[in-house]
Amino acid sequence: MNIFRIFRNRKMNPKELCLQLGKRLYHTHSVEFQDYYEEYLEDLGEFKDMYFDVYEEFDFKRLGPFEVLYAYGAHYEHAYYIDWRGEENEKEVESYVEQTFPKVKFSWSATETLRSEYSASNLRDGNFIIKLFKAVDEDIRRQGYALLFFTIDADGYCFIPTDIDTYELAIGGLKRKFNGAADIKG
Structure with a gap:
């Protein structure tokens, strides 16, 4: 059974969903993403200090799971940006x-x-x-x-x-x- 069918059959919270999405979206960097994301889940304050260089380029009003997922891809160029x-x-x-x-x-x-x-x-x-x-x-x-x-x-x-x-x-x-x-x- 594929991961989509597993998650479709049960409701995931946004934090869990963004972790799973990040591991799939950044599949060639899934271990690095998981480490990065788990730092976010463990201690937001420490995470912000540790990854300040990632977030200073974005103007986030809040730092939720989606913003962490997006910023990882954009900052480390694992997602592509075109003006x-x-x-x-x-x-x-x-x-x-x-x-x-x-x-x-x-x-x-x-x-x-x-x-x-x-x-x-x-x-x-x-x-x-x-x-x-x-x-x-x-x-x-x-x-x-x-x-x-x-x-x-x-x-x-x-x-x-x-x-x-x-x-x-x-x-x-x-x-x-x-x-x-x-x-x-x-």
């Missing part, structure tokens, strides 16, 4: 997905079609990036993956590609904290 205008370099979204799952061979048909329809002058207008996220999501869903977006107050998009089970666990467990590509608006 509202779009990519700095062509194909950086696809490259990030491929780096996250190096053993998977993705077909970029929807993405390549979209890119062929846009001129270079329109790639940083803020609209193209939203269409690009949707095309990338369409392409990777064919192989059991999806783009998961952190709902943050920022002038950009922070996302991580993940397997469908983890995506559904995040969306189902913390709906207001995560979005899928279909929910992204300009």
Whole structure:
């Protein structure tokens, strides 16, 4: 039985859910994430002192489980951030997905079609990036993956590609904290 079915059948508290999500989202750094997150659970004051460099770059009004999950990925660059205008370099979204799952061979048909329809002058207008996220999501869903977006107050998009089970666990467990590509608006 997979982890999604186990957690779907019982209600998890946000702290437990964020720990499980972090271990799955940051799968190549799951031990480091678990150590980091357990420090948060043990002593918030000491955690804030120990990881001050992580949190000084974010303007959190409170430091809850979701903020700890997000800050870990953003600070240590295990989640990807793109400003509202779009990519700095062509194909950086696809490259990030491929780096996250190096053993998977993705077909970029929807993405390549979209890119062929846009001129270079329109790639940083803020609209193209939203269409690009949707095309990338369409392409990777064919192989059991999806783009998961952190709902943050920022002038950009922070996302991580993940397997469908983890995506559904995040969306189902913390709906207001995560979005899928279909929910992204300009």
